Amino acid sequence: QKEVEQNSGPLSVPEGAIASLNCTYSDRVSQSFFWYRQYSGKSPELIMSIYSNGDKEDGRFTAQLNKASQYVSLLIRDSQPSDSATYLCAVNGPGGSYIPTFGRGTSLIVHP
Amino acid sequence: NAGVTQTPKFRILKIGQSMTLQCTQDMNHNYMYWYRQDPGMGLKLIYYSVGAGITDKGEVPNGYNVSRSTTEDFPLRLELAAPSQTSVYFCASSYDLGQTYEQYFGPGTRLTVT
Numbered sequence: 001q002k003e004v005e006q007n008s009g010p011l012s013v014p015e016g017a018i019a020s021l022n023c024t025y026s027d028r029v030s031q032s033f034f035w036y037r038q039y040s041g042k043s044p045e046l047i048m049s050i051y052s053n054g055d056k057e058d059g060r061f062t063a064q065l066n067k068a069s070q071y072v073s074l075l076i077r078d079s080q081p082s083d084s085a086t087y088l089c090a091v092n093g094p095g096g097s098y099i100p101t102f103g104r105g106t107s108l109i110v111h112p
Numbered sequence: 113n114a115g116v117t118q119t120p121k122f123r124i125l126k127i128g129q130s131m132t133l134q135c136t137q138d139m140n141h142n143y144m145y146w147y148r149q150d151p152g153m154g155l156k157l158i159y160y161s162v163g164a165g166i167t168d169k170g171e172v173p174n175g176y177n178v179s180r181s182t183t184e185d186f187p188l189r190l191e192l193a194a195p196s197q198t199s200v201y202f203c204a205s206s207y208d209l210g211q212t213y214e215q216y217f218g219p220g221t222r223l224t225v226t
Contacts, residue, residue: 032212043202043217044155051212088154090215098143098162098206098213099170104154 002027004091006103013110019076021106023089026070032092033065033072038105039085048074079110114138116218118203124224125193133188133221135203143206143213144186146170146178148199155202161186193225 003026013019021035032051036044050056050063050072062075072091076083086107090100116137125131137144142163147155157170161180175197177189186205190197201221206213 034214036215036217043220044215046214046216049212049214092213098208099145099157099160100213100215102155 002030002091002101004089004101004103006087006089006106008104008106010107010109013079013108015079015081015110015112017079017110019079019083019108019110021074021076021087021089021108023072023074023091023103024070025072025089025091025101027091027101028067028070030067030070030091031097032100033063034090034092034100035061035063035072035074036088036090037085038088044088076108079108081110081112084108084110116203116205116216118201118218118221120221121219122222124226125190127193127195127225129193130189130191131193131223133190133201133203133223135186135188135218136184137186137203137205137216137218138184139205139207139216140183141205141207141216142183143208144180145204145206145215146176146186146188147202147204148172148197149202150199158188158201190223195225197223198225199223 035048048063086105088105089103146158159178203218204215
């Protein structure tokens with residue numbers, strides 16, 4: 001059974017710091033990796049996707065993928081209180097797999 | 113572009129009642145999904161569809177039914193509601209972008225069964 005593991009947190013960081021969120025997955029042939037942000041009482045919102053080993057940057061967000069270690073992470077630079085949310089990691093299998101496996105999410109709290 | 117819309121936003125059902133949760137997307141996405149999310153838990157897939165007329169079960173389909181008569185609509189039917197179906201329900205859609213499937217979620221329906 002495919003598994004996606006995340007530390008549930010909460011991860012608490014001060015405003016302006018770098019928040020580092022981690023995710024491991026069990027299926028070695030996974031190909032697509034996503035980070036969703038979910039504010040309390042709201043629906044998940046896609047913020048990053050990554051498909052190749054290495055880093056992908058988008059504004060204050062950087063996704064990092066290491067397929068050999070089966071590890072994907074999300075870095076949030078200059079964290080703001082508005083970044084406080086639950087971050088869900090999702091992983092899709094090989095080409096043609098349209099059903100993602102979601103982790104349970106990590107709660108991030110950015111305090112002023 | 114409204115994206116994925118869901119109705120109703122909130123609903124309280126009595127045990128044994130039935131209802132349909134509506135989901136519509138205007139992005140011409142082939143793939144649609146229904147999830148439930150219990151407090152502090154992750155998303156659990158109930159049903160999914162790869163196109164009009166094609167549906168399949170996810171990991172927690174018992175007590176639910178779906179249909180997909182058009183590309184846009186993917187309603188979820190609850191028959192004989194039970195307290196265990198108290199949850200937040202999210203509909204999502206995605207498309208085949210080079211065999212990657214980024215999902216777009218609706219705002220959710222918060223259902224309470226008492």
